[in-house]
Amino acid sequence: MNEVLLRSLTPAVLGVLVRRGADFAAAEDAVQEALVEAVRVWPGEEPRDPKAWLVTVAWRRFLDAARADTSRRRREERVEEEPPPGEAPAIDDTLQLYFLCAHPSLTPSSAVALTLRAVGGLTTKQIARAYLVPETTMGQRISRAKRTVSDVRFDQPGDVATVLRVLYLVFNEGYSGDVDLAAEAIRLTRQLAAAIDHPEVAGLLALMLLHHARRAARTTSDGSLVTLAEQDRGRWDTTLIAEGVRILQTALSRDRLGEFQAQAAIAALHADAPAAEETDWVQIVEWYDELTQLTDNPLVRLNRAVAVAEADGPQAGLAALSALDGSLPRYTAVAAYLQERAGDLTTAARLYAEAAQKAPDLPEHVHLTRQAARLNTRSRG
Incomplete structure (x- = not known):
């Protein structure tokens, strides 16, 4: 089964359901059920028109859920009965889905989770594993996000800059669990580039x-x-x-x-x-x-200080660094590197050790600790 194809069709199928009258949360649930069904059925024989197949199954799931819930009877009366078989509509709502999932009313973590599920086609379990949180926690986060955007007009203009920041957050997570989030972010950004x-x-x-x-x-x-x-x-x-x-x-x-x-x-x-x-x-x-x-951005200025040191010498870099807030993430690690470049190995070793204690993850902690040990050994030698 072509899993990449399956996931790439997710936003288009979701857009079809929303345009037919389903609210976003119910449509997204129905699409997820259709994806699960595709995983079960497609290995035997992939349909001639995968998108139309997914639309048909997702629409049936949506109608079944609407009929089963008495609180949704009024909405059920608004929606059309199942359309006759045929090719899926050609309208592409991918861009609107990106805008919706990165809506400013959502927290960054919620926007990331909703984007991966509604646009990326990942399951809640996959997203939870990628972010190293329990599946129930991630499920609650996604449900809250869907409720938050449930009243947002699907066709209203969105903020491209916000969408890009959400995708960049996904990319910077790299790889964890069974999902390569860096590769997923690239796939979604390619998809966005095709839409805008x-x-x-x-x-x-x-x-x-x-x-x-x-x-x-x-x-x-x-x-x-x-x-x-x-x-x-x-x-x-x-x-x-x-x-x-x-x-x-x-x-x-x-x-x-x-x-x-x-x-x-x-x-x-x-x-x-x-x-x-x-x-x-x-x-x-x-x-x-x-x-x-x-x-x-102060972090840009921090990186600039390193570049200045490489271009004009460590003292110039230290001068650029001195104008910045010492509480910035990785400030101490940069100061250690520049002090080493300037020849003050004792100060550099001390700063590397301090930076190691502030490291955001184990690999960086180990790296900085080794840098401190290396300089301490040189100083004693």
Whole structure:
């Protein structure tokens, strides 16, 4: 059975049900039941028109649920009886579903969960495993999200920027459970790019592809982190890099620069360098300056301080760092790196140890602890 096809049809099928009169929550439940039925039936014989098959089954499930619930009798009277067999409507509501699932009234975590289920076609169990929470907890989160957006007009304009941030949140989760969320985020962003001609959508897709291209080189066989400078660039996926650069160049040519395009440009410069020492840090600083004007995000300024150190020397980087809030995530780790570059190994070792205690996950904690141990050994030697 083609699971990718099955999941790619999810938003289109859901859109058909909503346009026929089903409310979003009931339609989404019916589509999920149709997907489960497809998993059971399709391995024997895939239908000639998979979308029409899913629409038919989902609509039957919706009508069955409506008839069974007396509180929905008035809505049941509004909806049409099951349409005659035939091809599914060609209207594509994918974009509206992205807007709905990333509605500003939802918390980021709820928007992510609803997007993965309603647009991505993942089951509640798969999403729960990916985010390492109990299935009941994730089910409650999705149910609350569906209730929150149940009264939102399906065809009202949405915010592309909010959708992109939700997809980027999914991408940054990487891989856990039995779902590769980075790959899923790329699939959904490709789908969004097919539904809307927007340079920032293209910028986000390019950024994801360029980052994903380095994935195999980011860790060792035992799960230890490998810094960008130390990665084996022969393990980078050149096909993904070429695609990401091509998409980025097309987006930039439209002269509507946004933050994801700027981030992708930085990633492209890293990807373009045959070796770490050949990285064009001067251009990267220039792109960070553009990005700072676009977002004024303190984390962008933190990353810029590292780029300044590489372009103009560690003292320049430390000067840029001194203007930032020391409570920023990874501030201490950056300070440790810059102090090491400046030659103060004692201070750097102490800062690496402090940063390890603040690390958000075990691999980063181990990496920073090893950096502190390495410098302590050098100092004693």
